[in-house]
Amino acid sequence: MAADEGHDERDRGDAPESPRATDDRSEGRMSQAEGEGGIRSFVAGLLIGALVGAGVALLFAPQSGADTRRVIRRRAKQLAGEAQDRYEDLTDRVRHSRRRRERDEATAD
Numbered sequence: 779m780a781a782d783e784g785h786d787e788r789d790r791g792d793a794p795e796s797p798r799a800t801d802d803r804s805e806g807r808m809s810q811a812e813g814e815g816g817i818r819s820f821v822a823g824l825l826i827g828a829l830v831g832a833g834v835a836l837l838f839a840p841q842s843g844a845d846t847r848r849v850i851r852r853r854a855k856q857l858a859g860e861a862q863d864r865y866e867d868l869t870d871r872v873r874h875s876r877r878r879r880e881r882d883e884a885t886a887d
Contacts (some may be wrong), residue, residue, distance in 0.1 A: 836846050
């Protein structure tokens with residue numbers, strides 16, 4: 779009869795969760811958070827590696843130092859312009875999303 783009582787408790791949901799079940803869920807959340815950070819780290823590493831690789835390739839290219847510096851300077855200006863454009867696009871999208879969310883919240887009330 780005691781075994782049936784324990785079974786009834788679990789069926790009613792009165793039994794406390796096992797520590798193992800709690801650990802599994804918290805590990806899942808950590809894995810998801812770490813996964814998002816891992817993707818960002820990977821992309822950042824990829825971009826940095828590409829830039830370093832391009833710089834090394836330019837430095838070992840068969841051209842004069844003045845030509846190499848000129849190429850690097852032009853490419854740096856080009857990359858800075860592209861980064862500025864992307865930043866402005868991102869801020870515009872965030873601003874637009876924020877306004878849309880505020881408008882939706884105002885109409886929902």
